[in-house]
Amino acid sequence: MSLLGPASRQSVTDARDQVGSVPFLAVLEGWCEAVVYERGLTPIRRELTAMIRLLTAHLPWICEQPWVADFAEEIRDLVRTSQRITMTEPRRELLKGVMCPSCSMASMVRYLPDDYAARCMNCDSIRLDEHDYRLLVESQARDAQHAVNP
Structure with a gap:
């Protein structure tokens, strides 16, 4: 399993087929797309540092959005997963x-x-x-x- 691997390009039609961790890049990409769309920004390339830079730059705005709890939970899950994998808890x-x-x-x-x-x-x-x-x-x-x- 690769947590940085590609996510499916198709929509999820059956939640029962979703098992295991969502790939890191897919989570970050989804949140970046939401920020880019809602703020009317130019899309960025699908690269880890570019996505982190975008989310960090817009964090004050993200914290004001009604979906901030979902964002925080998904980012927290990424942190926990990476800590578990790297044994750096x-x-x-x-x-x-x-x-x-x-x-x-x-x-x-x-x-x-x-x-x-x-x-x-x-x-x-x-x-x-x-x-x-x-x-x-x-x-x-x-x-x-x-x-x-x-």
Whole structure:
């Protein structure tokens, strides 16, 4: 199987014949075609760096579109697939003693490398930068101290 291999030029008529990962280039090409069409741009060549450059350049506009969740999910799937294939998944470190402010579980982790200082494995809605993570730890430490020494 080649994830960079060509996609079928025919329309999908039966969803049951769709198994496995969609080739990377086909996913990127589909999103590039959508951006080019909706923005009235000149079509680009079907080359990896050209497609990535186009999508990156129009990312602020993409984030305002009603289909941004679908875009994000498909791009996230490409990242996960490439990490699995190349064995480059981020290292996950459990942040012991830190409770998620949303679900109250001890499920806060730090992925290295990552854009966030901490995130919750359970609810995935909590993603903290370094400043907010430090404030959370300090707050929970104060609460724990007050519970022990009222």
